[in-house]
Amino acid sequence: MTYLLALDQGTSSSRSIVFDEHGSIVAQAQHELPQIYPQHGWVEHDPVQIWNGQLATAREALAKAKLRACDIRAIGITNQRETTLVWNRQSGAPIHNAIVWQDRRGEPLCAQLRAQGHGPMIRSRTGLLVDSYFSATKIRWLLDQVPGAREQARRGELAFGTVDSWLLWQLTGGKVHATDVSNASRTMLFDIRRNQWDDELLALLDVPRSMLPQVLPSSAQYGATDAALLGGAIPIGGVAGDQQSALFGQACFHAGMAKNTYGTGCFMLMHTGASFQESANGLLTTSAAQTGAQASFAIEGSVFVGGAVVQWLRDGLHAIRGSGEVQALAASVPDTGGVMLVPAFTGLGAPYWQPDARGTITGLTRGTTMAHIARAALESIAYQSAALLLAMSRDAAAAGGAPLAELRVDGGACVNDLLMQFQADLLGIPVVRPAVIETTALGAAYLAGLSSGVYSSCEELSGLWQAERRFLPGLDRTRAGELMARWDHAVRQTIAP
16 A cells, blocks of 8 residues: 655644545644734744644654555645745744734735735736735735844845745755745745746845745655654655645546635635636635646635634633534524624635724624524634635636536535535535545645656546535525625625724
């Protein structure tokens, strides 16, 4: 049997999963990653904790699988995207905590860029809207605010990377400073049509090119691990940002196929093949995971607060003791009793793009209970995802594409049957949960397997994908439209001045 090791570094945890050649999980390990909130709207991680936690899970997963380094054909890396790290090339020491994708400190610079009229140019090059979500303004903040950083960067002493680059640097003992096209496409500094860093954008953001990693296809030879780390050198054969990796792990290789990942946030991607499509409905264009030099694209919508709303019920309101209790609490009432919850804790993402919005609960009455609020919180995940798919469908129709036939789902919250059924009811199309829901890690393993010869083609990988359950829509389309209209009304109330 051939084995692949996937390193899955996420916003709230670091995981490692050993897969066999059939895509089945052999063993896994997970460590939580603490969040740091220095002030309102700021979110950070300790880079050393990221690395130490990820390495510990890799060692633990190998031990659980009773495998040695020589048993692993290749490693694939997938990661939280946009999160920004800068470190000293000589010492390897970070100059600051990692600035997490959710962080909003770059918004004043984004507002300035928009006011100066740079938005259309940035959109046409990167596929992205100007937003502090992406890495560029985070890098600029570090260079401007960390004492001595700007001078060190100009002398070529600093390296920038998203989390994948940081892990690659650590895994290879500082020998490899690289990233893949999918992660590069989320920096707001990368021309996704030409697959290269853009000098005009670098000048605009005042980011020295010397800081940037080399960009490779998602399935490629990224070097090998330092033998001392895992008991032997293991080739690193795949890298992709978590959402593109999940799209790949869901075997969505062709235009018109889509997936939604229910994690801390929700991220819906629809593959558009080799066609760069600019959204007219508030969505982003991004690079899909690439197995060669040929560029491939996806339309993406991002919900900033998805599963995190359940964490809020647990940690903020203490309504539940564990996340697994939310389904029973929500199911204890037949509906929300008119309550609508818009979890705009860090602003609203696609298709609204309202960075200053904050969460609201509307429709409260004397009869409202915590169960109604829990159900409204759970349904808010489905409402936000439905808004994304409706926007995506309008873009697809404008480009002459066929209507979406089904939505493949993954991520931790997709195990919630109540949520998945409500999602299918709102969308009016089947929602399909795969046999292996860890598709983010699976995508990284598949990318590594392709570059190392475990798999011969994407067609072979398509044959490995299997559905576990199909949730069929059971709600009258008129009623579904009424519910979406209520959601839209709640969003308007949330963003009203």
